[in-house]
Amino acid sequence: MSIRFRSLKWVGLLAAVATVQTACSSTDTGTEELEEEVITVEGRTTVTYWHNYTGKGLEAIEQVASDFNESQDDIFVQPIYSASSEGDDQRLLTAIAGGNPPDLAHFDRFKVAQYAAENSLEPLTPFIEADHYDMGIYYDYAVEESTYEGDIYAMPLTTDSRLLFYNKDRFMEVGLDPDHPPSTIDELEEAIEKLSTIEDGRVQELGMVPWTAQGWFYTWAWAFGGDFYEPETGELTINHPKNVEALEWLVSIADKYDAATVTSFDTAQGSNEMDPFIQEIYSMKVDGPFSISTINQYNPDLNYGVTPVPTPTGDNFATWSGGMSLIIPKGAKHAEEAWEFMKYFGSEQGQRTFNEMDHQMSVIDTVNEELYGDDPIMKEFIDILPDSNSRPPIASGQLLWNELDRAVEYAIHGRDEPQALLDKVAKKVAEEEN
Numbered sequence: 001m002s003i004r005f006r007s008l009k010w011v012g013l014l015a016a017v018a019t020v021q022t023a024c025s026s027t028d029t030g031t032e033e034l035e036e037e038v039i040t041v042e043g044r045t046t047v048t049y050w051h052n053y054t055g056k057g058l059e060a061i062e063q064v065a066s067d068f069n070e071s072q073d074d075i076f077v078q079p080i081y082s083a084s085s086e087g088d089d090q091r092l093l094t095a096i097a098g099g100n101p102p103d104l105a106h107f108d109r110f111k112v113a114q115y116a117a118e119n120s121l122e123p124l125t126p127f128i129e130a131d132h133y134d135m136g137i138y139y140d141y142a143v144e145e146s147t148y149e150g151d152i153y154a155m156p157l158t159t160d161s162r163l164l165f166y167n168k169d170r171f172m173e174v175g176l177d178p179d180h181p182p183s184t185i186d187e188l189e190e191a192i193e194k195l196s197t198i199e200d201g202r203v204q205e206l207g208m209v210p211w212t213a214q215g216w217f218y219t220w221a222w223a224f225g226g227d228f229y230e231p232e233t234g235e236l237t238i239n240h241p242k243n244v245e246a247l248e249w250l251v252s253i254a255d256k257y258d259a260a261t262v263t264s265f266d267t268a269q270g271s272n273e274m275d276p277f278i279q280e281i282y283s284m285k286v287d288g289p290f291s292i293s294t295i296n297q298y299n300p301d302l303n304y305g306v307t308p309v310p311t312p313t314g315d316n317f318a319t320w321s322g323g324m325s326l327i328i329p330k331g332a333k334h335a336e337e338a339w340e341f342m343k344y345f346g347s348e349q350g351q352r353t354f355n356e357m358d359h360q361m362s363v364i365d366t367v368n369e370e371l372y373g374d375d376p377i378m379k380e381f382i383d384i385l386p387d388s389n390s391r392p393p394i395a396s397g398q399l400l401w402n403e404l405d406r407a408v409e410y411a412i413h414g415r416d417e418p419q420a421l422l423d424k425v426a427k428k429v430a431e432e433e434n
Contacts, residue, residue: 044076045337050092051106052082053358060357061106067353068344075337077104092329096120101329103338109145109154109325110391110398116148117395122328123151127339138346141321142363144231145390154325155342156363158355160288161319161381161388162214163306164188170195170283181307184314185224185249188284195283196257203265206276208284210253211412212266213277215286217404220246222318222389223309228400229392236392236433238400238426239419247411247418254412263412273298289361289381306380321388323363361385396432403428 040046053061058081065077080102082091089111095101107115115121128135135143135152142156168178174194182188188208195207210220221228226242229235237243254262266276275291276282278299286309295302308317326345328338344350351362355371361381362368368385372378391397407421416424 039076039078041076044074045334047075047077047104047334047337047341048102049077049079049104049106049338049341050082050102051079053106054081057358060354063357064345064350064354065341068341068350071344072340075340077341093118093120096329096331099331101331103328103332103334104341105327105329106157107154107325107327109142109156109323112146112154112325112327113148113393113397114395115327116151116153120330121153122330122332122335123153124155124328124339124342125151127336128152131343133343137348138363139321139365139385139388141388141390142323145322145393146325148393148395149234154327155346156323156325157345157351158358158360159321159323159363159385159388160290160361161321161384162219162286162288162309163319163380163384164309165277165285165287165291165304165306166191167277167280167283168303168305170280178305181305182310183307185310185312187314188310189253191284192253198257198261201258201261203261206257206262206265206282208282209262209266210286211250211408213275213285213287213291217243217247217250217408218320218389218391219286219309220250222320223311224249225311225316225318227389229394236394236426236430238404238429239422244419244422247408247422250408251411251414251418259412259414278302289378292377293359306377308380308384317384317387319384319388321385321390323361394429394433396429399432400425400429 038046038048049061049065051058051061058079061079065079069076082105092101092105112121116123127133138156139159142159143152146152146154146156164181166178166181171178171181171191176191176194182191192207195205197204198206209215211217218228221240221243224242224246226240226246227237228240228243230237272294273279275294275298277285277287278295280299280302295304309319311317326342328335328342332338345354348364348367351364351367352370354360355362355367361378362371365382365385368382372382392400394400403425407418407425410416411418411421
């Protein structure tokens, strides 16, 4: 795979050094070979950095690496594209098992605990303590999601949040005040009813289908005041009474609008330009800032607003956030040098460069204010971040996600009661964890 230098700074750097040697190597992944051109720069240690970004994201990564490479004379960070596919995890795991991992990898924070539990990551805690590095500059939830059993395993880079999107024009058409969107669950139910038209079993338009888009169970459980994990004790609280209450509410909506009819209608829709909110078939949805570019592309005249996800009381608004990070795979040959780049990428300067170029949200509040503070839509996503939640940092995080998704499906179609379903999820995940 050839390395293309998109920044003139890269070219200038390579022209300035006395010797540049290129060596080809390949790593057997069990499914295909990932060929790498590892660049050796005289007098520098090369840090290999796997990522799966293209387009603006690739340009942003290359710019951050270029800026870091120019900032000092000892380390050369080389971004290497590793195609995004279902085989990515296996490729990295195989490289780790074979003793030939990259020095760094761009990584979903959601997976950190699982990989740490499998002893596939180098802990960052020794580096953090030795350098007295302040992890307090990042949102608490981002650090929590990067932590497993007391050790930090990832440098958080990006984040997101979830809010209620609503169509202001449709609100005015049915007599709802677009300047005062729903803040309570009762108000949300009223809005859904006014904005929905179902005639003779045929859906014409829907106010909202709460469990679609980013309306995952995490969204509603936290909105209802529930939780899934106690960080101080490590206790899982999957069947928390408020979680049960949230699932019961989803069932009540499914019963009122007939889950089979709504689900059939919803699955006939699509994403991107066929997103039913963009098509103005749905008047509300829960989604993240990543959907804004799609709205701008396919329906730039859509008159919409965003507001916190309603809660039973109309206050204590909650959201949850994910995001990407940098990790050092177990057995990395240049872990200390990789840590130096991590610190740079995690700094305000690195965060500002990357997130501005890739149009993402930073895990540092001051960077977000600088980049997006004047954007009224983005400011809503930023303002709720200090109170955001992260998914439980447990080894069975993916299992929990899958089981919660199944529990919602079973509940809204009447296949079992919410309490029983969440009890089963709690038992299954606890058994896996133990």
